[in-house]
Amino acid sequence: MTVDTLPYTTFYKAKKGIISWLFTLDHKRVALLYLYSIITFFLVGASLGILMRLELFHPGKDIVEPHTYNQIFTLHGVIMIFLFIIPSIPAVFGNFFLPLLLGTDDVAFPRLNLFSFWLYAIGALFALGTLVFGDGPADTGWTFYAPYSVRTGTNVTMSVVAAFVLGFSSILTGLNFIVTIHRLRTPGMGFNQMPLFAWSLYATSWIQLLATPVIGITLLMIVAERVFGVGLFDPSIGGDPVLYQHMFWIYSHPAVYIMALPAMGIVSEIIPTFAQRTIFGYKAIAYSSMAIAFIGYFVWGHHMFTSGMSGPAAYIFSILTFLVAIPTSIKVFNWIATLYKGSINIDTPLLFALAFIFNFLIGGLTGLVNGALAADIHLHDTYFVVGHLHYVMFGGTGFAFFGALHYWFPKIWGKMYNKKVANTAFATLLIGFNILYFPMIILGIMGMPRRYYDYLPEFTFWNQVSTVGSWITVSSLIVLIVNLFVAARKGKKAPDNPWGGITLEWQTKSPPPLENFDKMPKIPEGGPYNYPNAKSSN
Amino acid sequence: MYASNFVEGVDFSLYFILAISVFFLVGITAVMIYFLFRYSKKRNPVATNIEGSWTLEIIWTVVPTILVLLMFWYGWVGYRPMLTAPDDAMEIQAVGQMWKWTFNYDNGKSSDTLVIPIDKPIKLNLVSKDVLHSLYIPAFRLKQDVVPGKDFSMWFIGQKLGRYDILCAEYCGQLHSYMLSSVTVVENDKFNTWLAEKQDNSNEHPGLTLMKKNACFSCHTTDGSRLVGPSFKGVVGRSETIIVDGKEKTITVDADFIKHKLQNPLSSNVKGFQSGLMPKLPLSDDEISHIIDYVSTIK
Amino acid sequence: MDHTFHLPNSGHNFDAKASKMGMWLFLYTELLLFGGLFLVYMVYRELNSEAFLLASFKLNVWMGTFNTVLLITSSMTIAMSITALQKGNKILSIRLMWITILAALGFLIVKYFEWGAKFEHGLFPGMEHYQQLPTGERLYFYLYFFMTGLHGLHVIVGAVFIMFVIRGVKKGSVTPERYSLSENAGLYWHLVDLIWIYLFPLFYLIH
Amino acid sequence: MSEKENIHISSYKEHLSTWLALILLTFMTVFVSVFGAELRTLSVATAMIIATVKATAVGYYFMHLKYEPKIYKIMMATVLGLFVFFMIMITLDYITR
Ligand code: HEA
Ligand code: HEA
Ligand code: CUA
Ligand SMILES: [Cu+2]
Secondary structure (H helix, E strand, O other): OOOOOOOOOEOOOOOOOHHHHHOOOOHHHHHHHHHHHHHHHHHHHHHHHHHHHHHOOOOOOOOOOHHHHHHHHHHHHHHHHHHHHHHHHHHHHHHHHHHHHHOOOOOOOHHHHHHHHHHHHHHHHHHHHOOOOOOOOOOOOOOOOOOHHHHOOOOHHHHHHHHHHHHHHHHHHHHHHHHHHHHOOOOOOOHHHOOHHHHHHHHHHHHHHHHHHHHHHHHHHHHHHHHHOOOOOOHHHOOOHHHHHHHHHHHHHHHHHHHHHHHHHHHHHHHHHHHOOOOOOHHHHHHHHHHHHHHHHHOHHHHOOOOOOOHHHHHHHHHHHHHHHHHHHHHHHHHHHHHOOOOEOOOHHHHHHHHHHHHHHHHHHHHHHHHOHHHHHHHOOEHHHHHHHHHHHHHHHHHHHHHHHHHHHHHHHOEEOOHHHHHHHHHHHHHHHHHHHHHHHHHHHHOOEOOOOOOOHHHHHHHHHHHHHHHHHHHHHHHHHHHHHHHHHHOEEOOOOOOOOOOHHHHOOOOOEOOOOOOOOOOOOOOOOOOOOOEEOO | OOOEOOHHHHHHHHHHHHHHHHHHHHHHHHHHHHHHHHOEOOOOOOOEEOOOOHHHHHHHHHHHHHHHHHHHHHHHHHHHHHHOOOOOOEEEEEEEEOOEEEEEOOOOOEEOOEEEEOOOEEEEEEEEOOOOEEEEEHHHOEEEEEOOOOOEEEEEEEOOOEEEEEEEOOOOOOOHHHOOEEEEEEOHHHHHHHHHOOOOOOOOOHHHHHHHHOOHHHOOOOOOOOOOOOOOOOOOOOEEEEEEOOEEEEEEOOHHHHHHHHHOHHHOEEOOOOOOOOOOOOOOHHHHHHHHHHHHHOO | OOOOOOOOOOOOOOOHHHHHHHHHHHHHHHHHHHHHHHHHHHHHHHHOHHHHHHHHOOOOHHHHHHHHHHHHHHHHHHHHHHHHHHOOOHHHHHHHHHHHHHHHHHHHHHHHHHHHHHHHOOOOOOOHHHHHOOHHHHHHHHHHHHHHHHHHHHHHHHHHHHHHHHHHHHHOOOOOOOOHHHHHHHHHHHHHHHHHHHHHHHHHOOO | OOOOOOOOOOOHHHHHHHHHHHHHHHHHHHHHHHHOHHHOHHHHHHHHHHHHHHHHHHHHHHOOHHHOOHHHHHHHHHHHHHHHHHHHHHHHHHHOO
């Protein structure tokens, strides 16, 4: 641990004033701009989620009209997907830590990086602008399925343009990361000496780069269709709504791995640090990221098993869906094996990482159920899918996001949070989360369709359990966020390397100086996680 | 006995995967928690660097692969029979439109709910008049999207007497969650008498019959309350604000306006209501005048 | 404050290889953007092959051929302009770039007349005659306008990009040693050509 | 970066001959389609093959792909492979419906 008492200027203090933030070229500041916006949108989206749960507490009308409910879940989905979860880990922690992990001082194209943030901001304005302009936010579901999305009078155009702009922002982030990884690794660091988070970002970036344009053009077609009044998916001119679904999912399935892979990268960082030993199966984890990214392109059809797709196509998509589960399971087993013979320091970030594994298991295994043709015929578009998607996205990526926040908090702010409060928030969050979403899986098996404003009386009990869970979840999240907020302002000073990590970001000061490193960072001998204090295995 | 011929296959694939899932979930979680205690910093102050093991990697690649292939297989086995209906299946047309199901039988009978004979293959030919819907019978474990412009179908055999819910499982707009109906499985002879029952519309206003048939009442009420569209109560002669080409104007609703509205639903929009929802229905001039005739009687 | 240490692998250094790689990656996204449209085209053509055939007779093959030649030629001139720049011949390089821009302009003018003719016949989506066409032909013209329109947009962007390079060469920010901007403009322009190479047979030559 | 860049400067002659090939191929494809109308499906196939040959020439010579490091070719192949896979899967759905 370097205890450097020489005064230095942190990146916070290097320049002053709001302008210096909004036009910054420093990757760390861009990351923080993203962080604050993303947390804001998460809170907006989450509040909409709470509203839905309140409405669903009883069958029949409780607080909003059906039309409003439909707008709420659409806006909830759009915010959570495009404004929160897709940018969450790459744009915040990727931006902040990729250069640090690689031992460089910025991403390859700092200007482009700022530009992606601005695109993100513009996209966000469009998404929220639907609240004010036109006939309110879209009421189509986040999937914007034609032809309903073409017929409805709500402001679909603006929501779709928002998604388009946000997609562009995501493409540019991906592009930036790929070039950064290819060109800016510190001398001596080959691909196989890169930390696993960098690997996962590399895989993610390729998905962002190659899948996003497809949805871009698809959404443009929806816009054109609404503007000219006729279009490519309109059945009355021979168009095919099922083709729209193909185009949509060609992007949106790979997109779920944009959400999941960086989260897996985080977990692969946290576990070795807290087990104080090298990661088990470095190459298996690294290459399985690439495998997931690659196979992930070929399974989009599993969202369309009931859409009228042909039997042979369903057959192939189903088999490929199952194959994509294999590289994920390889990762899970390697993580567990990394705990074996470690010297485990049970601390908040590790708890989040392990909770990620637990939740993601439930999410992933329910995903397998969805992938089976017969089962999916029954479960498609029911609450089972809603349960699945929250388990993987919130229980998985969401937990990893909060885990990363707790892991790197001392590095970003140079302060330490109150661990007792953090652990309490964690425990209640885990419990509340499961009470909130497990009932949805049961409801789905019982046959309750999703996007339902009202439901049959037999579904009441589990809906009420779920709503109660949502209250626990809110409370614990508020505690979690307030705790971090307080710590950032007046927490105790944290050491430069509080967890004893050996990846390069821990070799600089907390918070890092403007140029990240003031001397050449040293790559650990024998792999990025080869802890010098641990016994070697033979 | 299962409610339909598909229940067994679907449930088997579902519970087969769930069982394996529970095994892995419990197993992995237990091992994780055990390691957490066994190798905590207190109990095991010095860690051991283990780089990995290709034997293990291969084991935990191959075993899940075999398991998922099994899962795939049972999924396919349960699904395959859904693809092709037997030739002797009885065909019924199922029409989905915003927010109503209609079932048309070969003899011209049409009904809001589905009634089928027991133990007989039924083939539903699915037609959508507007947007996507999905005909979902949870008890039968069966679901198929209804796509405008495409002739898709689904088939099944009702194997147990009783009444089961039909739900719409594909989001289709405002009242998606109210697009409900039911399927009743009855004895064969009971079905035949039901099918032969003629619907007696002779003392009903022809306009009303037409409007029921076209599902006007899923959006419009006759008692003055607001649903999706304006109520028909006292429409004729009502003065209201409409929006044409983005400009507001005040008109008095009369027969001509209604006729125009039915022929070109998108040409105008009543202020305060969502535009774009009122469907364009293939109505002849005669039918339109019947409808107008009836609408004028709703006071 | 006063540390003088700088990493050798800095994101703020000029790195020609990085910017070329960035450009290529960007081209991939462009390819897949059009790729999405090609997928839609493929499906609809499969479902309506007769109608597509009939509709394609309403396009003018010779105008299309002329435009193809224009784009190929401009592709050559821009490639040559990079060679000229690398060899230090700035004036030739600028001239070749101007020729490229002129070709782009020519392309757009021909397109303008083609589109104009279609407008006159009311073939633009939403127009009177369009609404009376059989469904397959409507899809064809919808795709025609969408795809050539988007391509036209790329032609404009490419031309503007090249103008920036010309300015750079004149001002001295693009030089025989530091030519990656001109290289990237060239790559972009070739992509525009590449897409047209497929658009041309798919719309004009289904005979 | 400090490492030595190995710059390849393509010659004017190479560009010119590529151009010539492209023009010839263009006229060939027009010829086949306008005068070989009876061939029908065959002409679609030829048109696409010719287009692909042209595209390869543009990529290889005009865009210098030939002289780039291997990684560029791998990336390009991946992208195209991906796209072809999309085409195959969607076609599969439509032809087996
Ligand atoms: C972070 C996002 C994320 C992730 C990672 C996943 C991962 C997976 N998803 Fe999920 N999915 C979504 C987000 C995600 N999904 C969303 C948002 C939707 C709904 C979209 C909408 O309609 O709105 C959806 C919907 C969805 C469907 C469509 C359901 C329907 O609408 O009918 C299907 C169907 O196959 C599916 C499957 C899978 C599978 C097989 C995986 C796999 O990758 C999971 C792999 C993981 C594991 C398998 C667990 C770990 C493995 C082990 C512990 C080893 C033991 C396991 C074996 C024996 C193999 N998902
Ligand atoms: C990352 C993604 C994500 C996350 C985190 C969430 C979080 C939540 N979602 Fe989400 N959800 C989706 C993504 C997500 N959702 C998607 C993609 C859909 C599909 C949409 C569609 O069908 O088109 C969906 C659909 C969906 C439905 C189904 C709607 C339907 O089909 O009818 C429901 C229903 O209960 C629901 C509920 C919730 C709830 C209660 C939360 C809660 O967990 C939220 C918990 C968080 C909090 C409670 C935050 C606490 C803080 C505050 C409340 C603010 C306090 C204020 C300050 C301190 C300033 N969601
Ligand atoms: Cu009909 Cu939902
Ligand atoms: Cu998916």
